[in-house]
Amino acid sequence: MHKRLYIPGPVEVRQDVLDQMAKPMIGHRTKDASALQQGISEKLQKVMGTKNTIVLSTSSGSGLMEGAVRCFTKNRCAVFSIGAFGKRWYKMCTANGVPADIFESELGQPTTSEMVDEVLSTGKYDCITITHNETSTGVHNPIKAIMDVVKAKYPDVITCVDTVSSMAGDYIPVDELGLDVCITSTQKCLGLPPGMAIASVSDRAVEKAKTIENRGLYFDYVELVKFVKEKPFQYPSTPSLSHMYALDYQLDRILEEGIENRYKRHCEMAEVVRDWARKNCAVYSNPDHLSVTVTCITNTTGIPFSELNKAMGEKGYLISNGYGDLKDKTFRIAHMADTTMDEIKTLLKDLEETIAELQSKQ
């Protein structure tokens, strides 16, 4: 039996979108392939609210995150971490010899604009990384407040933002916020299978990267942008054409729904899940900074997650255990991509019943 996915990626993908993955191959150096990539780029610019160059990468989002710290750090990178995926960004720095420091918030708390201000005021850092939405804690950062400080006081700093689990669900107008590098991935709010990463990148970031050595090749933004601008709309090696077909198709659906409507739907689903959590368990993180795409719930049910997961699995659902230090103490429900309010309500009803059944057996 297929288990319907309510985990924070991969998400459930609609069959009409999946069907696009099964289309025949074309030559990746043909005009048709360029037209495909150009169409995707233009649609992504609309979804992301940016005029910056769009690069595609056949990889998970981690690939373009690693490329970003290598390409845009000349002096030292400040990694602001609010959980597992912030820590991963720091690990990418050390694995590549990129000088970096990590500034961690307590689990469940955001990065604040004050923290960023204090760190950048030292003058040591020319690149920062921010996790927009941390799936391990269900927190989204106050990105507008952070960027207001960065833009006003530290205009030369390059800002790299991980929106892997929020772009096309949460509201992230890239140019309005002033994000130099905004990275996302197909398998979260975009509602596609995993396998392709996406970034928007500003011209000034690319110009800076050209002055930096040891950038690597596969995730080198200079190389990726060169193939978009000069070829044009080509990809340095052979890309996953299947993902490009599906992405192109799904972007039409997303633009048809409308970015604001999509955001509204995600907010409404988040509210319903949080209400359920407050009534039946507890919401784990800071209530002022809750993610609109995933909720991290403190498991106060007395039922071990493994048992809950097994029982829910038998009913055709997959929800997620806590991540890292929060494993077994919390569980997570994702409400992202093409999931509907009706589906969320049915899930929560079945989850509530399952908990009651398991509690009655104890």
Added chain:
Amino acid sequence: MHKRLYIPGPVEVRQDVLDQMAKPMIGHRTKDASALQQGISEKLQKVMGTKNTIVLSTSSGSGLMEGAVRCFTKNRCAVFSIGAFGKRWYKMCTANGVPADIFESELGQPTTSEMVDEVLSTGKYDCITITHNETSTGVHNPIKAIMDVVKAKYPDVITCVDTVSSMAGDYIPVDELGLDVCITSTQKCLGLPPGMAIASVSDRAVEKAKTIENRGLYFDYVELVKFVKEKPFQYPSTPSLSHMYALDYQLDRILEEGIENRYKRHCEMAEVVRDWARKNCAVYSNPDHLSVTVTCITNTTGIPFSELNKAMGEKGYLISNGYGDLKDKTFRIAHMADTTMDEIKTLLKDLEETIAELQSKQ
């Protein structure tokens, strides 16, 4: 109209294989995902003739090639190049600050065991890269002769081999040859869409990598192997599950055909294409080292490739222009993956007619 692909990747993919790409998602940290990866690994070990660890990478083959020179070069890497993809390996070294020298053969000529012996006898190199099959010239290297020298005289050197365009078409028994790192990709002889790279890696190579710094993270073989051995059969970030479904399915078909039968079929198709080329044009490369998966043909027809390509396109075919310096001087026909002898014969018949038609108009 869909153009049937006779280019050296992406190749034509059978519809039943493509259909596997459209299967619903599963959680990538589930037991089902581990079982999928384990099954793929065991089947790939059979196809590749190895007991080494199999790692998968959501990327093109270039990604794992870049990772290899970073992970396995401690002193200096000797890159043996016979064309565009050898040069790319050298570019990967310089882009990552890996000390390296490139040793290029004339276009159309192989790397010889004598060359490798001479270079390694300097004692400067602890890692070498070999292009097994170079699609830009249609040459395959005498890998057995090369490895006989390396194993006998330089047993500490780590050998990294690019079999992107030959594995599962040509005969490459990894353990018998003694290849430490053997890299391939889905979109060539394996007959799948592009988007996933594969490598087999020896224990001694991984142990060596652990002593090397600045290996990166996404393409770090130590990290990839750790997730296979310790988790077990997991993937460090979110992999392309769609490619894994299709790979798992297609490997069954390949093993059903049998590696030796598959090799024989590739050899027979290659012979027919070479015969056609000798009769109608000329085979570009050294006749003693011709690839069994792609043939590079000197264009002596008097028809510019762009015109030939257009006319063939109208008949539903895509063949390939020459690559790099050989562009417009040569064209290439790939005879790999699930292409049948009948299909190749029909292609050649139509190509011959098309050339005659175009010549008669001149």
